[in-house]
Amino acid sequence: MRRLDPWLLLSVLAISACAYLAQGSTARALAAPGFAHRQLVWLAVGVALLLLVSFADYRVLARFSPLLYVVSIAVLLALFAIAPLRGGTRAWIAVGSYTVQPSEFARVVTILGVAALADEYQQSRLNFAAVWRITAVVAAPALLVLLQPDLGMALTFVPILLAALWLGGLRWRAWIALVLGGAVFVAAAWLWFLKPYQRERVLTFADPQRAPYSSGYQQRQSKIAVGSGEITGKGLHSGTQSQLRFLPAQYTDFIFAVWAEETGFVGAALLLAAYALLVMRIFVVALAARDRVGAVFAGCAGFGMSTAILINMGMVTGIAPTTGITLPLLSYGGSSVLATCITLGIVQSIWRLRFANV
Amino acid sequence: MTFVRDDLRPVQRRAVAILAIVAVGLVVVLLRLWVLQVVQGPRWRSAAENNRLRRIPLEAPRGMVKDVRGEVILDNRPAYQLLLFPEEMNDSVRTAAFLTRIEIAPADEVRARLEKASRTSHLPSVIADNLAWSQVASIAAHRAEFHELEIHPATRRSLPPGATVAHLVGQLGEVSPEQLAESPNLRPGQLVGRSGLERAYQDVLGGTPGNLVVVVDALGKQVSALDEEPPVAGRPLGVTIDLALQREAVEAMAGQVGAVVALDPRDGAVRILLSQPAFDPDLFAGHLEPARWQELTSDPLNPLHNRAIQALYPPGSTIKPLFAAGALRDGVRTPFDTVYCTGAVTIYGHPYRCWLAGGHGRMALEQAIEESCDTYFYYTARDAGIDRLASWARTFGFGTPTGIELGGENSGLVPDDAWSRRVRGQPWYGGETISVGIGQGPILVTPIQLAVAYAALINGGDLVQPHLVPDKGGAPRPTGLPAEALAHVRRGMEMVVAGDRGTARRLGNLPVRLAGKTGTSQVMRKKDGVKWYELPWEQRHHALFVAYAPLDKPELLVCVVVEHGGDAASVAAPIAARILLRAFGPQVKQGEVAAAVPPIWQNTSLPPPPAPKGQTSGPGETLPSAAAVEPARPSSHAAARSLTQQEHPKQEPRTRQ
Structure with a gap:
């Protein structure tokens, strides 16, 4: 225990506390008290899992990553056959009485796979073959998730790829090629993959007056919620925007708006500080890691989590489009909480073993 | 004992660069929260209030008018009004069709009224007066479809039959923009005297309209009444007319x-x-x-x-x-x-x-x-x-x-x-x-x-x-x-x-x-x-x-x-x-x-x-x-x-x- 990073644990517990309070408020608004309790259970289970994984050896996990990767790809493929259509996507499967979102776990495995792959390239820069292999490893699950379709989740794979390539080292020429390739991919996605409502969301972000009653309406309600919290907030369970259900998707994508409305700038800034502490500790682990596997894992996980936090908060405060990216630990969802905790457990494991001699 | 370690320095350097980018992002979010919650906070607070609070105007009953012998010339009788909350209207074409169907007015007239009501932003407007019972029933039955409609009990002037005192008493009409600018007691759509005694003694007869402030949820459903500012009825007026x-x-x-x-x-x-x-x-x-x-x-x-x-x-x-x-x-x-x-x-x-x-x-x-x-x-x-x-x-x-x-x-x-x-x-x-x-x-x-x-x-x-x-x-x-x-x-x-x-x-x-x-x-x-x-x-x-x-x-x-x-x-x-x-x-x-x-x-x-x-x-x-x-x-x-x-x-x- 003593060899774990206390700051990381502390930030996770602080965020969990905020998550329970925020979920309690939205559960009241939606008259579904079970939500908050279940989230609390997931958080408890998640912290336990975090501790459990932190006592595992991340290098062992990395060694098994090809197997885990194949399994997760297989599950993602199987989803197209066995998952029921829910909310327009085939992202969920039933396991017992729970619904599980396999893409959350596939993402952890992908980070692990990227980290394991990075170990094979000991040069200061990645060569051409390495870039392709890393890109393929990230792109395969991401594309499967995109086809579910779950744009928000698929987008969270992008920062993992970018971080892996960045940490491995790329020539400028390669970056330029990558950016061009990415642009071509985005254009293709815009033309052939994005649903009309997804295009509308992006366009609405660019011009909020475009559709005041759909996605623009959501973001406006979110901004009203955050802004009207002012400095000290309206008090827990007293946010008018959440309690009167003006806030859309308030237990998932817009949970931060609930928190910001009810606790004000003070609470929002404290939560932001907890996330900053968490992210900073993950990068400290990346710097302290004893090997390339640990450094790349922590770096990718840290950047992935950071971008999710920033994009979600940006969306809630109206400076990023509504993409359906959830806020780690705070948004409702067992799979998300557990996958995040497993990731952080591996990070703890990297920290714990930073001085270990092979 | 010597450690055999990779040279991780390039990786670490690059990780620090990522952390720097993330730190910038976090600062941006913090500043954004500052702007929204501290700088613009009051503005968003009033936006939130407008979201949830509906002011239902309570028209003041106008004062009665009696002649020199105390006989009533002008009185009130109960009537039902139809209010429209323009912000709640999702589909004006559908609303117009519904109002036409229940015979509030002919189609183009209904459209004109909805359009006029929409221009007065967040304030409710009176769309129809003197609703028949069947109309009240129809509107109540379609309440869930049309959140923007609200039936509101009010009073209506009752006059002696025929046109005996028409010019003397004068007409009521919706308050004009100029009158609104002049008098803080008046509000859009309110009926005021436009001629005759109703106008000359608007101050006496008009009373002061009140407000019922209610809390509504995102579906426009009334959650609770927050505050009532009761209207002050107009005072009676005795005239020299016989x-x-x-x-x-x-x-x-x-x-x-x-x-x-x-x-x-x-x-x-x-x-x-x-x-x-x-x-x-x-x-x-x-x-x-x-x-x-x-x-x-x-x-x-x-x-x-x-x-x-x-x-x-x-x-x-x-x-x-x-x-x-x-x-x-x-x-x-x-x-x-x-x-x-x-x-x-x-x-x-x-x-x-x-x-x-x-x-x-x-x-x-x-x-x-x-x-x-x-x-x-x-x-x-x-x-x-x-x-x-x-x-x-x-x-x-x-x-x-x-x-x-x-x-x-x-x-x-x-x-x-x-x-x-x-x-x-x-x-x-x-x-x-x-x-x-x-x-x-x-x-x-x-x-x-x-x-x-x-x-x-x-x-x-x-x-x-x-x-x-x-x-x-x-x-x-x-x-x-x-x-x-x-x-x-x-x-x-x-x-x-x-x-x-x-x-x-x-x-x-x-x-x-x-x-x-x-x-x-x-x-x-x-x-x-x-x-x-x-x-x-x-x-x-x-x-x-x-x-x-x-x-x-x-x-x-x-x-x-x-x-x-x-x-x-x-x-x-x-x-x-x-x-x-x-x-x-x-x-x-x-x-x-x-x-x-x-x-x-x-x-x-x-x-x-x-x-x-x-x-x-x-x-x-x-x-x-x-x-x-x-x-x-x-x-x-x-x-x-x-x-x-x-x-x-x-x-x-x-x-x-």
Whole structure:
């Protein structure tokens, strides 16, 4: 225990506390008290899992990553056959009485796979073959998730790829090629993959007056919620925007708006500080890691989590489009909480073993 | 022990770069939160309040209006309004279709109202008044589909049936933007007085609207009531009007076009204020449909016009007592100066005819009033000159509004040389002075001005300010007319009714002694040999009669103007007589009063005057026939005789049966 990073644990517990309070408020608004309790259970289970994984050896996990990767790809493929259509996507499967979102776990495995792959390239820069292999490893699950379709989740794979390539080292020429390739991919996605409502969301972000009653309406309600919290907030369970259900998707994508409305700038800034502490500790682990596997894992996980936090908060405060990216630990969802905790457990494991001699 | 470690320095360097980018992102989010919550916080807070709070306006019940005896003229009755909250409307086409289906209004009208309501942003607007029960039920049943609609209990003005007090009470209408800017108590869509008493006493009757603030959720469902600011009902208003007399006037007018004004000559308290044709005041009790408004404004008889204070008429012979008083005051005439009337006179080289073709013979002032001798007043006008005639007219208040509380009063026209040069660009033409002398030519007055002028004749020479609410009259302004002069004029007016040759002597045998003066003002140039009742209605003369009673201490003065009535003594005088009989006569039932004073054509085979648009009741139909009352009325012969004595400037009416 003593060899774990206390700051990381502390930030996770602080965020969990905020998550329970925020979920309690939205559960009241939606008259579904079970939500908050279940989230609390997931958080408890998640912290336990975090501790459990932190006592595992991340290098062992990395060694098994090809197997885990194949399994997760297989599950993602199987989803197209066995998952029921829910909310327009085939992202969920039933396991017992729970619904599980396999893409959350596939993402952890992908980070692990990227980290394991990075170990094979000991040069200061990645060569051409390495870039392709890393890109393929990230792109395969991401594309499967995109086809579910779950744009928000698929987008969270992008920062993992970018971080892996960045940490491995790329020539400028390669970056330029990558950016061009990415642009071509985005254009293709815009033309052939994005649903009309997804295009509308992006366009609405660019011009909020475009559709005041759909996605623009959501973001406006979110901004009203955050802004009207002012400095000290309206008090827990007293946010008018959440309690009167003006806030859309308030237990998932817009949970931060609930928190910001009810606790004000003070609470929002404290939560932001907890996330900053968490992210900073993950990068400290990346710097302290004893090997390339640990450094790349922590770096990718840290950047992935950071971008999710920033994009979600940006969306809630109206400076990023509504993409359906959830806020780690705070948004409702067992799979998300557990996958995040497993990731952080591996990070703890990297920290714990930073001085270990092979 | 040595560690074999990779060279991780490039990786670590790059990780620090990522952390730096993330740190920048976190700072950006922090700043964004600062801007939203601290800098713009109050603005977003009010946005959140607008989101959840709905202010439902609570209209204040307007004050009731009672007449001088305490009888209710104007009251309220419960009604249901339909409010629209424009922000809640998702699909105006669907809402419009629904409202059209339940027959709130025709499709394009509904669309127009929705559009107008949408322009007033977050405030609810009244879409319909006076909902039928079936409409209330339909809207309630579709509540879940149309969050934007709200049924709201309110009150509606309830008036006496018919159009008895339409102009007096006036119209309600939606508050105008200018009024809104002026008064903080008003709010969009609120009904305020637009004319009549409703407007003049908006401050008293209007009350203060209240608010019900309710909390609604995102679906527009009312969650709870937060606060109620109850409306303050308008205060009751007691007016000087006598509703019984007003009703009598309506019956006596029998659907003819014109005005009746009655007032207490002592202080100017108005007892009757009637203008016909009138509109149905219930149209204005709530929110008026533009189609109905169009209908009213395009009516050629202009029912919205309050003829009692707005219409201009040549006073005709009713000006003679006023000029007589002026002539006595200024010494243009003494009471005993005489003029010989041969039926025609040539002044300034032009022939002027007296209405009595054979002439009146020798006339002194009192007689000239009694018989309404034109010749006497032609000479008086010539001797006075137009500027002096104008000053007499102004002495009696002509040319300026009387100052009654109602808005839109006309000031009339007192012509003189200066006016002619200013308006017509040419000097006054002396021949016109002679016409003005008998109340023709460019001189124009309103019925209420005429009433006020006569009040001065009979109250000792004070120009009172007519008023509808007690103590709003102000101090009377003395005209400075000598009491002796007034006494002569009054005697002349008494002889109009009581004298053997008085123009209204057919009223001489009524149970109430009254006095007054007839006036038949010319609408267009006479055609010789054509009788008034043979002319098309719109070419007939206006019939005027101003009368008062009791003779020694007058308490009520009635001024009747019947547009195109044709003849004063037979059309206007019976109306005034009925009213005075009602006020001072033995207690009789309404129908009996009518029987006592039938209009003259019932003794003849004359056609009744055409009933103005929409009203089928000519006088011949509503009043009992002359034959039925004849045995009971000894004066009927006198009345019949007076047929041959019609005053008719420049025309010979003798041939009438």
